[in-house]
Amino acid sequence: MAFLDLSAQTIPVNKRFGKVSKEELELSSYDLDTSATALVLYENKWTSVHLNAAGAFNKTTKTHTRIKVLKEEGLKWGDFEIVYYSSNNNHESFSGIDVVTYNLDGGKIVETKMPKKYIFDEDFTENYRKLTFSAQDVKVGSVIEVKFDCVDTRYWNLEDIYFQKNIPVNLMECEVRIPEFFSFNKKMSGYHSVDYAAKTESSTLQSSGDSYVYNIDIDYYSAADVPAFNKEPLVYNYRQYYSGVKYDIKSLQIPGALYEDYSVSWEDVDKNYLESDLYIRFKAACQFKDETAAIAAEATDEKKIEAVVKLVQEKVTWDESYAILPEPLGQVVKARSGSNVDMNCLAAGCLRELGFTVEPVMVKLRSTGVLQNYQPELNPFDTFILRVVTSSGDIHYLDCGSSKGYLNVLDPLMLISNARVLRPDGGSEWVDLTRLCVSGTNMYFVAGYDPKGEIIGTLTIRYRGEDAYLAKLDYASYPDEDAYMEDLEDDFGVEVVEYSSTGLKDFSDNASEKISFTYSPDASADLVYVNLFIDPFHSKDTFQSMNRSCPVDFPYPYSISYRYTLQIPEGYAVEQVPENIHITCDELKASVKMVTLADAHTLQAVFTYTQDNILGLPSDYENIRSFWQYLSDIYGSVAVLKKM
Numbered sequence: 001m002a003f004l005d006l007s008a009q010t011i012p013v014n015k016r017f018g019k020v021s022k023e024e025l026e027l028s029s030y031d032l033d034t035s036a037t038a039l040v041l042y043e044n045k046w047t048s049v050h051l052n053a054a055g056a057f058n059k060t061t062k063t064h065t066r067i068k069v070l071k072e073e074g075l076k077w078g079d080f081e082i083v084y085y086s087s088n089n090n091h092e093s094f095s096g097i098d099v100v101t102y103n104l105d106g107g108k109i110v111e112t113k114m115p116k117k118y119i120f121d122e123d124f125t126e127n128y129r130k131l132t133f134s135a136q137d138v139k140v141g142s143v144i145e146v147k148f149d150c151v152d153t154r155y156w157n158l159e160d161i162y163f164q165k166n167i168p169v170n171l172m173e174c175e176v177r178i179p180e181f182f183s184f185n186k187k188m189s190g191y192h193s194v195d196y197a198a199k200t201e202s203s204t205l206q207s208s209g210d211s212y213v214y215n216i217d218i219d220y221y222s223a224a225d226v227p228a229f230n231k232e233p234l235v236y237n238y239r240q241y242y243s244g245v246k247y248d249i250k251s252l253q254i255p256g257a258l259y260e261d262y263s264v265s266w267e268d269v270d271k272n273y274l275e276s277d278l279y280i281r282f283k284a285a286c287q288f289k290d291e292t293a294a295i296a297a298e299a300t301d302e303k304k305i306e307a308v309v310k311l312v313q314e315k316v317t318w319d320e321s322y323a324i325l326p327e328p329l330g331q332v333v334k335a336r337s338g339s340n341v342d343m344n345c346l347a348a349g350c351l352r353e354l355g356f357t358v359e360p361v362m363v364k365l366r367s368t369g370v371l372q373n374y375q376p377e378l379n380p381f382d383t384f385i386l387r388v389v390t391s392s393g394d395i396h397y398l399d400c401g402s403s404k405g406y407l408n409v410l411d412p413l414m415l416i417s418n419a420r421v422l423r424p425d426g427g428s429e430w431v432d433l434t435r436l437c438v439s440g441t442n443m444y445f446v447a448g449y450d451p452k453g454e455i456i457g458t459l460t461i462r463y464r465g466e467d468a469y470l471a472k473l474d475y476a477s478y479p480d481e482d483a484y485m486e487d488l489e490d491d492f493g494v495e496v497v498e499y500s501s502t503g504l505k506d507f508s509d510n511a512s513e514k515i516s517f518t519y520s521p522d523a524s525a526d527l528v529y530v531n532l533f534i535d536p537f538h539s540k541d542t543f544q545s546m547n548r549s550c551p552v553d554f555p556y557p558y559s560i561s562y563r564y565t566l567q568i569p570e571g572y573a574v575e576q577v578p579e580n581i582h583i584t585c586d587e588l589k590a591s592v593k594m595v596t597l598a599d600a601h602t603l604q605a606v607f608t609y610t611q612d613n614i615l616g617l618p619s620d621y622e623n624i625r626s627f628w629q630y631l632s633d634i635y636g637s638v639a640v641l642k643k644m
Contacts, residue, residue, distance in 0.1 A: 011023075011041060011170045011171075013066065013170070013171060015173075017064055017098070017145060020066070022104065022109065024066075024068060024143050025102060025104045025143055026104065027039075029070060030170075032225060032227070033228060036070055036071075036167055036168050037069075037071040037073040037074035039067065039167060039168050040065065040066070040167060041067065041143070042065075042173075043065045043169065043171075043172045043173070044063070044065075045172075045174045047060070047061045047062075047158065047159070047174075047176045047177065048176075049158075049178050049179060049182060056153075058153060059152045059158065060150070060151050061159060062150075063146075063147060063149075064146075064147040065145070065147070066143060066144070067143070067144045069142045069144065072140055074140070074167070075138055075140070077144065078144050080135075081130065081132050082094070082130070082132075083124055083128055083130050084128065084131060085127060086127065086128060086129045092153075092154075094148055094149065095151075096148055097116075097119055097133065098114075099113070099114035099133060099136075099145070099146045100112065100135075100145045101137050101144055101145075102143040102144075103142050103143075104141065114133060115136075120133065125323065127325065158247035161245050162239065162242045162244040163192065163194055163226050163242070163243045163244055164227075166228055168227055169226040171224050172221075172223050173220075174221040175218060175219070177218050178216065178217050180214050180216070181254050181255075182252055183250040183252075184248060184250060185249075185250055186219075186245060186246070187245065188244070189243065189245070189246065190242050190244055191241075192226050192227065193223070194221055194222070194245070196220065196221055197220040198219055200215045200217055201216045201218060202215060202216070205255070214255075229241070230545075230549070232545065232550050235551075236413070237366065237367050241549065241550050250263050262378075264376045267428075268376070268378070269376055269377070269378060270422060270428045273362065274422065274424050276325075278326065281325075281329060281345050282360050284349055285349055286349035286352065287346055287349055287350075288315065288349075289353065291311055292308070292350045301356070301390035301391060302396070302407065305351065305356070305388055306407065306507065308347050308351055308354070309347060309398060309507065312343050312346045312347045312400050313343070313400060315336065315346070316333065316337060316342065316346065317337045317338075318339075318340060318343060318400075318401045318403075321339045322339065322340050322383040322413075323342070323383060324382060326339070326344075327342050329342070329346060329349070333346070340385075340401025341383055341384055343401055344384065344399065346400070347398075347400045351386070356388050356390065357388070358386055359386070360385075360422045361384055361385045361387045361419050361420065361421050362381040362384050362421075363382060363384060363385060363433070364418075364419075366415065367413055368382055371416065371418045372418075383414075384422070385397055385399040385419075386399070386400075387421055396408055397410065397436055399411065399414060404469050406469075406509040408436040408509070409468070409469050409509050410469075411469070412555035412556065414433060415466070415555050415556050416433055417432045417433070417434055434555075434557070435557060437465040438465050439468075439556055439559075440465065440560060441464075441467045441558075441560050442462045442560075442561045442562075443560075443562045444459070444563050445457055445460075445562070446458055447565070447567070448566065448567040449521075449568065449569050449572070449641065450569070453521075454518045455519055455520075455521055455566070456517075457516070457517065458516045459513075459516075459517070460513070460514050461513045462511075463511045464509060465509055465558075466555065468508070468509055468511045471504065471511050471513075472504050472505070476505075489517075491535055492517065494518065494519040495517055495518050496515060496517045498514075498516040499513070499514070499515050499516075527640055527641065527643070528572070528643075529638050529640055530566060530638060531636070531637070532637045533564075533607075533635045537560050538631045540632035543624065543625040543629070546625075548618050548621040551615055552616035552621065552624055553614070553615060553616075554611070557611055557612045557613075559608070559609060559610040560607070560609040561606075561609075562605075562606070562608075563605070563607075564604065564605040564606075564607075567602060568602060568641065572641045572642065572643055573641070574603055574640070575641060577640075578594070578637040578639065580594060581593065581594040581634060583627070583630060585623065585624065586623075587613070587616055588611050588612075588627070589612040590612070590613070593607070593608050594606065594608075594634060594637070596637075598639070603641075605639070
């Protein structure tokens with residue numbers, strides 16, 4: 001029985017499949033992280049690029065994972081889902097799937113194997129399938145073990161290796177075997193140290209009756225006591241910060257064959273998309289000619305574009321997926337459901353019919369990582385939106401997948417600084433989608449104090465741009481308006497008397513709410529303590545941690561203005577008001593001002609917040625956190641009325 005002898009490793013494990021010990025089963029908590037709901041006791045990944053029996057290169061990956069369930073919340077680690085590539089030209093195939101659950105019963109180890117009938121393999125998208133299976137008899141204290149093999153005809157596509165997960169990792173080992181014919185770029189990520197070693201082995205290649213002795217380069221990686229990745233607020237993609245390694249192919253040179261250069265330029269990337277079904281379907285003819293002809297009568301270009309988007313959204317329901325390859329448009333229309341790019345292609349056909357210039361804008365979603373435009377990748381994008389140019393030269397960006405957006409108002413997932421406008425003439429260019437519109441919220445609160453002890457007031461809220469998008473999204477998440485108002489009452493700590501709204505269900509770049517309500521302020525025999533803010537705009541809980549490892553990633557620049565007006569009843573006077581405030585945060589290019597005014601009849605407070613920078617570096621976190629905490633303190637500002 002061979003145990004890894006490594007001083008950093010807390011828990012010794014036998015690395016062979018099926019060799020689970022009583023010590024592992026008796027483990028009730030993880031000393032290095034007592035909050036852990038589960039623990040990866042051991043994981044091994046073995047990847048080899050090699051020749052198959054037909055003389056073609058394949059990539060084989062063998063995975064073995066052993067997981068300890070420590071708490072009820074950790075039971076989900078017994079469920080497995082693998083999305084894999086499957087097309088006519090290339091595919092992945094899985095075999096040797098073996099899942100075993102181990103439990104202690106009366107001091108004896110009991111094994112429960114997952115029957116093969118519980119392995120489900122189904123279509124996922126046009127070029128992807130989904131494999132799902134679950135370990136059986138999983139409970140707190142169980143050890144789950146899974147292994148499988150994967151053969152991929154895309155030998156150049158080495159899977160990213162992550163040593164860090166959402167739960168701690170006791171030990172992980174990886175081996176990558178690459179023939180010398182291949183050249184890869186290797187890029188490490190994350191902050192946890194990973195041990196690395198390399199060696200070379202000899203092998204023989206048979207080709208056309210000749211044999212060649214060649215080297216296999218072998219990379220070894222190991223990481224022990226890897227902490228769970230600490231999820232931090234305002235991070236869209238955690239995986240890009242995990243400790244790991246990424247392989248990108250550069251070239252291939254097989255003896256007796258032509259040299260193949262896989263390093264790409266952005267022009268190569270453009271060409272790949274322009275020659276694919278993506279662009280063919282984007283250029284497809286208009287599917288709604290009669291309806292589009294009627295739209296031509298709209299008074300302005302903007303109204304025409306708006307009408308086209310509404311038309312597509314009436315004809316096709318978004319299936320809540322972001323795709324890169326559109327389905328055949330006839331099939332989409334017939335099914336009345338499709339991805340965002342299916343809908344965008346339908347809109348593009350209508351807009352071209354109306355005489356607009358329409359171009360696809362390639363987007364890497366914020367949830368999948370940051371695109372570095374100085375480092376070309378062959379398939380870096382996740383989806384595309386539309387760039388529409390009017391007869392007067394005005395430019396609008398839109399995505400038909402979301403009814404909550406508008407022209408130049410996109411889902412925050414798409415607000416990236418490096419999006420690429422795809423053009424067949426070689427004129428593709430980079431565009432910044434983070435500043436397409438002006439976003440902000442204006443709030444006006446007018447109230448009076450009833451000597452009976454209540455503040456009665458009306459709050460008017462006006463949203464614009466991305467703030468309107470988020471307000472609409474929030475409103476739509478409730479089953480009805482009553483449920484929405486219940487949450488308003490809970491959030492504000494008030495009783496809503498009357499509520500009305502405009503634009504929350506419309507395709508537009510604005511929305512508004514009007515809320516009349518009452519609440520009881522804190523008071524003593526002759527003093528009334530008036531909180532000037534009904535609801536904080538920034539939560540102190542956002543940045544509780546003293547340290548941070550990931551950048552702070554805001555979706556877009558924004559502003560907030562808030563005006564509070566309180567009519568002072570007879571017999572009362574203003575005893576105390578907060579000091580006027582003006583502070584800035586250079587790291588966020590943010591500014592906050594508050595001015596409080598009072599006379600015999602009226603108490604007013606005017607608050608403004610603006611922020612132009614959307615990215616805060618970890619090195620700036622201390623200042624950002626201090627600024628945020630100060631903001632949170634401002635929201636506790638109180639004015640005092642005194643009974644005369």
